[in-house]
Amino acid sequence: MNYKTIEFLLLQLEESFSKSRSNIYSEVKKEQHFRELYQLFKSIRDSEYRRLRGNELYVHFNILTYIFKGLEYLDNSTLNVIPYEIVSCLEKALSDWIRREDFIVVTSLSNRNLDFYFESGYSEEYFQGLNKYVSKFYGTTITHRLIRIGLPKVLARDYLSCVALYHELGHFVDNELNISKKLLLETYKTDNPRKSPSTFMYYSHRTEYFADLFAAQYINDASDSFLNYIAYDEPDSQTHPATAKRTKVVQEFLSNQYCMEKNDFNKVLKASGSPQLSLRHNSIDVSNSDFIDLVPQNLENDGQLHYIFKLGWDIWKESDDNFLKDFKSRQKHQIINNLIEKSISNYTISAQWKKLNDGTIQ
Amino acid sequence: MGPFSRKRRSGTILKKEILNLIEKKKLVVTPLLDKNQIGEMTMDLRVGTDFLSLHQGREAYIDSTTDEINRRPIKSHFTETRRKLGETFLLHPSQTILFSTLEYIKLPANIFAVLSMRSSYSRLGLTVSTIFQPGYCGCFSIEVVNTGNTAIKIMSGARIVQARFVRLKNTSDYFSSNRKYTCQVRPVPSKANEDEELIKLKGLLEN
Numbered sequence: 001m002n003y004k005t006i007e008f009l010l011l012q013l014e015e016s017f018s019k020s021r022s023n024i025y026s027e028v029k030k031e032q033h034f035r036e037l038y039q040l041f042k043s044i045r046d047s048e049y050r051r052l053r054g055n056e057l058y059v060h061f062n063i064l065t066y067i068f069k070g071l072e073y074l075d076n077s078t079l080n081v082i083p084y085e086i087v088s089c090l091e092k093a094l095s096d097w098i099r100r101e102d103f104i105v106v107t108s109l110s111n112r113n114l115d116f117y118f119e120s121g122y123s124e125e126y127f128q129g130l131n132k133y134v135s136k137f138y139g140t141t142i143t144h145r146l147i148r149i150g151l152p153k154v155l156a157r158d159y160l161s162c163v164a165l166y167h168e169l170g171h172f173v174d175n176e177l178n179i180s181k182k183l184l185l186e187t188y189k190t191d192n193p194r195k196s197p198s199t200f201m202y203y204s205h206r207t208e209y210f211a212d213l214f215a216a217q218y219i220n221d222a223s224d225s226f227l228n229y230i231a232y233d234e235p236d237s238q239t240h241p242a243t244a245k246r247t248k249v250v251q252e253f254l255s256n257q258y259c260m261e262k263n264d265f266n267k268v269l270k271a272s273g274s275p276q277l278s279l280r281h282n283s284i285d286v287s288n289s290d291f292i293d294l295v296p297q298n299l300e301n302d303g304q305l306h307y308i309f310k311l312g313w314d315i316w317k318e319s320d321d322n323f324l325k326d327f328k329s330r331q332k333h334q335i336i337n338n339l340i341e342k343s344i345s346n347y348t349i350s351a352q353w354k355k356l357n358d359g360t361i362q
Numbered sequence: 363m364g365p366f367s368r369k370r371r372s373g374t375i376l377k378k379e380i381l382n383l384i385e386k387k388k389l390v391v392t393p394l395l396d397k398n399q400i401g402e403m404t405m406d407l408r409v410g411t412d413f414l415s416l417h418q419g420r421e422a423y424i425d426s427t428t429d430e431i432n433r434r435p436i437k438s439h440f441t442e443t444r445r446k447l448g449e450t451f452l453l454h455p456s457q458t459i460l461f462s463t464l465e466y467i468k469l470p471a472n473i474f475a476v477l478s479m480r481s482s483y484s485r486l487g488l489t490v491s492t493i494f495q496p497g498y499c500g501c502f503s504i505e506v507v508n509t510g511n512t513a514i515k516i517m518s519g520a521r522i523v524q525a526r527f528v529r530l531k532n533t534s535d536y537f538s539s540n541r542k543y544t545c546q547v548r549p550v551p552s553k554a555n556e557d558e559e560l561i562k563l564k565g566l567l568e569n
Binding site for chain 1: 387390392393395442443444446466499500537540544545547548
């Protein structure tokens with residue numbers, strides 16, 4: 001690698017910024033992040049990067065890649081494209097676990113069907129290191145870390161499918177708090193999942209169980225319902241436990257039976273002073289729900305907000321026999337999605353309005 | 363009708379009755395951020411967060427006569443955009459936009475709603491003309507045209523239209539026929555090309 005690589009990346013970024021500069025985010029943190037990324041880019045572009053040598057070149061390559069990634073997610077997180085109803089639910093769940101103010105939830109819309117993922121890579125350690133470096137050499141810093149969530153473009157408004165994002169958020173929380181890594185260390189006396197095939201499998205399966213239980217705290221078994229659509233009866237693999245095993249663990253957790261996986265995670269969480277895995281939703285009885293009258297659910301608290309996805313799934317699964325039976329299949333799906341979206345937005349808008357009138361927001 | 367039954371009169375219903383219907387959940391308006399939205403004979407409704415604006419694309423015209431897969435759908439003539447409450451949207455002269463009301467509304471089976479601009483906005487040159495049938499449920503999707511020659515900035519969440527509720531003597535069954543716009547929460551482009559009758563009409567030429 002030589003300075004021409006850096007120059008090449010800078011030119012690509014120049015082009016990228018020229019397109020992204022007109023983005024409108026409607027969120028101060030995102031605007032700020034954009035400005036900070038641009039400031040960092042500008043500082044490097046205007047520096048004497050041609051004199052960079054050895055390791056400095058690699059460091060700069062990584063910084064510029066970091067800026068690229070940030071821009072990619074910001075581009076897909078403008079108000080026009082970000083599915084902010086689901087993101088607002090995820091942010092509430094997130095605040096149970098980490099300081100939300102330090103993060104920005106951003107999305108990337110993928111063209112691939114069923115492409116839900118949480119993109120890891122930039123840990124707290126990396127972020128601190130990056131800031132230390134750029135502060136020293138360029139006198140600038142980045143304030144927020146990004147929680148990067150990918151979802152299929154065509155399903156961005158499909159709330160029945162978006163339950164997968166709670167699972168993905170679970171992966172993020174696991175990564176942040178190192179829960180599965182700590183379990184690996186306890187069991188195999190190593191924190192390197194790639195040490196052997198068995199450590200990799202053990203670690204990967206813990207991460208999936210944690211993400212499943214994390215999601216179940218908020219949306220009950222809605223995530224399982226989706227899992228059964230996309231991975232019905234899948235056997236054990238190196239990366240994922242068998243679907244039947246995952247469903248069993250979630251059912252044990254939800255029915256408050258002995259659940260070894262939950263107990264293992266909670267032991268580690270307790271030791272590190274983090275919250276415990278517990279039920280964090282309030283059920284809504286289908287037969288008493290407002291959906292039956294074809295109106296949005298009047299949600300009373302955050303617990304019910306998360307449960308709205310489970311309500312949607314329960315109604316969808318019975319939609320050939322329940323109050324939706326006379327509608328066409330496409331309409332049933334649209335009606336459930338629309339009512340979920342409006343229930344969420346009514347809840348958040350009413351809460352903001354109340355705060356405004358109480359004088360708690362200016 | 364027995365001697366003790368009270369016959370409800372048809373016609374525009376007033377504030378007291380609107381409030382009464384809302385309380386009994388016969389008329390659903392959600393979210394109703396401020397009860398002052400209910401006036402003596404109308405209810406103010408707010409601009410929602412989603413907009414569709416008609417643009418000129420590569421097609422010379424909108425084809426409302428066919429829904430075939432090889433033709434551009436009507437929705438491709440619209441640009442979808444979102445705002446948060448408190449943000450603004452600019453309406454250019456002669457531009458048609460669609461937006462949804464912030465309020466999701468379910469009308470009783472014997473009441474229809476007539477929408478008009480609040481006079482403060484009609485005076486700016488904005489026009490609207492829409493009726494919603496008894497039994498309708500969903501956010502009202504509203505077409506607004508800026509008939510003036512000056513662009514107008516409107517705010518998401520502002521009370522821009524007013525609904526007058528009119529009672530009929532008899533009830534009607536909204537779902538007795540296939541409904542294209544049920545439970546909509548975002549503005550929906552015209553589905554004129556999905557009318558099943560269009561196929562029959564084309565059949566006239568083939569026979």
